[in-house]
Amino acid sequence: MTAIAEATRRPLATGKRAERSLRSLAFTLLLMLCLLVGLLALLILLIDVVRDGAGRLDGSFVNSLDSRFPDRAGIKPALIGTLWLMLFVAVFSFPLGVGAAVYLEEFAPKNRLTRFIEVNVANLAAVPSVIYGLLGLAVFVRFMHMGRSILAGALTLVLLILPVIIVAGREAVRAVPPSIREGALAVGATQWQAVRDQTLPAAMPGILTGVILGLSRAIGEAAPLITLGALTYVNFVPGPLDRFSAMPILIFNWISRPQAGYHRAAAAGIILLLGVLMLMNAVAVFMRNRYEKRW
């Protein structure tokens, strides 16, 4: 008997003890192993970073400027720089990404041009981030005269994560059952009303997942910001149009310094970055659950 027929006859997930053959047990173990590989790597990384950096992570670390004394070095300007970046990235990428996704899924005619655009959006998701940095340098910094500011950095990161948001947004819109929008159309809603009041709210959890994936990628990016000219030492708390530093850049710089004290500071910075990231994810999960609908 083939394995497929076997599996069909005896599904793995019935949970009955009698149905757990040796083979199904082995398969379950294999799947768990796949999960463990990723989790273990993450765990080792976390333990290593926490061991190095936990002692350095305190109020003065969060609230001080960088210093030539590794034990006094703080991350404040870079932290504020990163928070500004995330704010602008969220504000710009959300409407742009969702708008593009809804248009492609709901309004765009299915012709060669749309297919061409679709393929290119998917391709853009795989372009190395340095390229976006160069694009941002040419377009935002030089052509639009924004200077090497937080705003220019944020817009570059928006370009970087838009493909991710668009692809995830389209999946989410597509996953809304057709009956929902057909129902709306049937009672006389215009296409726009159906999208606004039915499809979009129903797709919101999936869209938010895409946005948060994008933001999570953006928060850790150093390469495009380095290309843009983000700085390592900043002695002031930057505003949107100021030159700036960001956490990944400062961490990267600290790791390459000779003094071991900076390596501990870098580890503390990584913990803080992970903390900010988890906070953002938590907000997204909270909102996703809140707006989730079941049919």
Added chain:
Amino acid sequence: MPPEGRGLTEACFRGLGSPARARRAAQEGENKLEGGKVNGRKIAVSVAMLTLLAIVAAACGGNDAGGVTNDALKNLSGDLVADGSSTVGPITSAVAEEFQRAGATGVKISVGISGTGGGFKKFCSDQASDRTDISDASRPIKDEEKALCAKNGVEYLELEVATDGLSVMVNPRNNFVEYLTLAELNKIWAPGSRVNNWSQVRAGFPDKPLKLYGAGTDSGTFDYFTDEINGEEGASRSDYTASEDDNVLVQGIAGDANALGYFGYAYYVQNTSKLKLIGIVPEGGRPPGVKPSESTINDGSYKPLSRPLFIYVSKAAIAKPQVKAFIDYYFENVNELLSSVGYIPLHESDFTASKQAWSSASA
């Protein structure tokens, strides 16, 4: 409390109003939900609110306390933008840190590290708004960079500020190498060199594989080393472990008994137990040559691998009072700050000459 501290506190108090607003917004959202309708706009608004809250929360809190303050520095304001070499960057940052601690809290200083070449590109950029005030450099400006500056009308002043010694190192378990001559180093590192065993370096060395570690091609260290050892900037064999991050090289040499590598003296000082420094015999010199140390780098007897470090100041920037005060402060304090970042003061006569050049140009 300094004025900007007050501003921050006010912002914090204003920020306290937003949780209430956020709650109201959430409530409105709830009402909408009951009506069976979820408004996407509300979500975006609450995302923005939460991020804003996080920023306000992070920005609230004590300001850094100043040390000894100086009234003349207190009245300074404006921007000061430096960029360039990652070797010189820590020195400029250290001076900036003390400059601020001494009272110049109103000056917004930023220091980037795009490398010596990258720094000059911004220093002499065709867009005036993009130009930096100070360019950190671990080598003198090149002819094509001079041409760029001339084309864009940027005049500048070259000032030596410190010395660095490129150090050649082996693993501490290596007990047969105490020094290398320039000719031997050249034999090892020359472009296309096939030396891969210690016995090929000098008769009498044991038959052990030779593992090489060196600077990546984007660093000024690479430019300087290849220029001095191979006679041409950028000419080097390429089959070695290269990294722009000197810590990677430290790890590599510390873990490989057959290793040989080079990098800046600052990285050796922090890792003396993991590395063994070897002497360099200059042309016409006699074994065991000279090892880099504070005194041999400072007095120039460690050659040819000790190099001066520079800052370049644009003449347009000298007119800005905050830049002038910063460079004044630089020359007053750099020598005391250098040891904390791992570099060595200029020889006294060079330092006096450099300081002289600055005071006559800025007077």
